[in-house]
Amino acid sequence: MASDSAQDARLDAVVGAYDVRGVVGEGLTDEVVEALAAAFVDEVDAAGSPVVVGHDMRDSSPGFAEAFARGATARGADVISIGLCSTDESYYASGSLDAPAAMFTASHNPARYNGIKFSRAGAEAMSKATGLSAIRDRAATYLAEGIPAVATPGTVDSRDVLTDYASYLRSLVPLDGIRPLTIVVDAGNGMGGLTVPAVLETAAGLPALPLTIIPLYFELDGTFPNHEANPLEPKNLVDLQKAVVEHGADLGLAFDGDADRCFVVDEKGDAVTPSAIAAIVAVREIARARRDAPDAEISVIHNLITSRIVPETIEAAGATPVRTKVGHSLIKDEMRRTGAVFGGEHSAHYYFRDFWSADNGMLAAMHVLAEFGTQPAPLSEFASEYSPYAASGEINSTVADVAAAFARVVEAFAGRADFDELDGLTVTGNPGVDDDFWWFSVRPSNTEPLLRLNAEASTRAQMEAIRDEVLALIRA
Structure with missing residues (x-):
């Protein structure tokens, strides 16, 4: 069998370095999902074995999960459908059942996107280097020639793992002995609206904890009517910050769309890094x-x-x-x-x-x-105690010639700093050359003509001086 260039290009548009992601109805369709499912089953050798499938609250996610089940069962896998779940809940299912898994989500991306996060058995990650490229290539063949059904197709069975997931987390971090806390939680209309009541409250039938949860946007809604479910962007923390102060809460938590990331704000509404x-x-x-x-x-x-x-x-x-x-x-x-x-x-x-x-x-x-x-x-x-230094946060710059920008940075800081190239370029000030410690990292984006700058120093003045000097070199 062989794929054709049209199908290769179609899949290259949605298969990234670590997951599948694309615009619903354009790069990502039921046909593409079925082909990827069949290819995934082949890659993880799951014919005759269970494969976990879960999905978030996006409008397209249930249909894509069904399409995945069709492709997976056609190649002989027995699908365990866990339905609505967070990404880390799907990892729990993969780990506890020792089964490969597919999670339908586009994480914090806008509503028009969806995607798939694949895991091997035991929640082992997959990337282009460890299986995604092979899945892409085989899926291209299946798109071009069709998915050949095996002699014994797989089955589909539904299972609810939310209570077991919540119980397992509580076993790892007991909270029954802490002092009473009032917490505002912003779920961003994402999957935290399902998992927070189960883990931190009593929705899963577990005993009450000394926590009072004040919910923000717990309604599951893949159109994200209140704000994007991306707490990494400061604008998406504003509602939480206001609510923490208004309620006199001890802290606030913000989850992204698939609830695998959590951000914290203190009682003043300030973000904890x-x-x-x-x-x-x-x-x-x-x-x-x-x-x-x-x-x-x-x-x-x-x-x-x-x-x-x-x-x-x-x-x-x-x-x-x-x-x-x-x-x-x-x-x-x-x-x-x-x-x-x-x-x-x-x-x-x-x-x-x-x-x-x-x-x-x-x-x-x-x-x-x-x-x-x-x-x-x-x-x-x-x-x-855990935030003694001043950091710039990540600053992106559009750069036409990355090599030239790197060369300008190296020339400017030669003799003043140590360099390493573990991931882009990290430059660290030499002790004794500058009074204050500082470092910065400049990394190229894998997908866009961008350079990403992060800088840190022992004082804000030193950080700002280094940040501005490097930005001027990058953008020259």
Whole structure:
């Protein structure tokens, strides 16, 4: 069998580095989904075995899940449909059932998009380098020539895993002993509207916790009528910040569309950085690992644009920080390779060894509640220990000639800094050359003509000076 160039191009438009994503009815159609499903079953050798399929609240998601089931069963897989779920709930199903999984979501993207996040059995990540390219190629063949049915087609069975998922998270992070907390939660009309009541309240039949939840936008609505379900954008946190202050709440939580990322704001309505959250959770996971195995070597992963406080906190807690490139599937692979107990990213993805090395925003939030809820200080004071430095946040610049921009940066900082090229270019000030510590990272986008700048320094004035100098070089 062989694909044709038209089908190759069609799939290249939706198969990215780490998942499938495209505009519904254009790049992503029922026909494309069926072909991808059949190809996925072949890639993971699932004929005669179970495959988990879940989906978010987007209008197109139920139909795509059904199309996936048709393609998967045609190639002999037995589909376990878990219905509406968060992405980390689909990882739970994949891990607990030891079955490959497909999750229909476009995460934080606007309503016209949808996509698929694939996992091998045990919630193991897939990327272009570890299976997605092969799925794309085989799906192109199936689009061109049709999907050949096997002698024994698979079956479809429905299963509800929400209560088991909630129970498992509570077993990892008990919250029954913390002080009473009032929390505003912005679900953004995404899947947090389903999982928060199950995990943090009593909707799944679990005992009540000492938490009072004030809900914002818990109605599942894939048109996102209130704001985009992307808390990484400051404009999408405004409603939460206002509500926390108005209600006198202890803190606020914001989830993205598929609820695998969680952002935190303090009692003043100010955002707590994902790096601070990563440091807080790292301390807890290191301590737990140390209790279980006092003499074990413990490592924690952080990507190269998290704050310097993250590796400092990991080392102070007696573990080894492992610095990685940016990338969802890459970090999952590194978690498994190193046996790291935890991993944190600047984008609010948090990975846990005890959650099959997959990411789970709800679990990160529970760790924060557990740690914060056992001490008396307000969150602004408690979190300040983990936010001692000044950061720029990610700044994107359109650049026609990336190599020339890199050359200008290297020339300007030669003799003043150390350079490394783990992921783009990271430049770190030499001790003794500048009074204050500083570093910055410049990384090219994989999909757009952009350079992404992140800078950090020990003082805001130093950070702003470095930020402005580098931006002028990039945009020259």
